[in-house]
Amino acid sequence: MIEHEGIHHVSLIVSDLEHAKAFYEDVLGLRQIERPPFDFPGAWYAIGEHxxxxxxxxxxxxxxRTRGIDTRDGHFAIRVRDYDRTISWLKHRKIEYKANPDSITGFAQIFIMDPDHNIIELNARS
Incomplete structure (x- = not known):
């Protein structure tokens, strides 16, 4: 049996690296980390402390994708500390979102898209 330690990384395809980096750094507040010298452009980010x-x-x-936010489409999730502060920040940045504060999952959810329409779930403990 495979013994899991956790998810190491998620990779997303982007078309405009500088535009994507601005979103992930300025909107989501991720910290860029060193990336090996691959023969194609990209960027790596740390998420959380683990x-x-x-x-x-x-x-x-x-x-x-060509349509808007679909919460049942493929996505990755980042746990946030404060649901209400996250909503306020997204409103301040004029980022479209779908909020589900009373999700049957047991945690509040917010769905957004990056500039290339990759869907991101931001969730918080209820």
């Missing part, structure tokens, strides 16, 4: 990472990879082909 070694999880987000990897952005530039891809020249089709990268994203």
């Amino acid at each position: 070694g999880q990472q987000l990897h952005l990879i530039v891809h020249n082909g089709e990268t994203a």
Whole structure:
């Protein structure tokens, strides 16, 4: 049997690295970390304090969905400390979101999209 230690990283395809970096740094507040010298552009970010990472990879082909936020579509989730403060921040930054404060999951959820329409769930303890 495989013994899991946790998720190491999630990789997302982006089309405009500088635009994506601005979103992940300025909106989500992620900290960029060192990335090996691959022969293609990208950026790596630390998430939280337990070694999880987000990897952005530039891809020249089709990268994203064409419709709006669909909470049942593929996504990754980041746990946030304060649901209300996160909503306030998203409003301040004029970021479209779908909020589900009373989710049957037992934790409050907020869904957003990055500039390439990758869906991100931000969730908080209820």
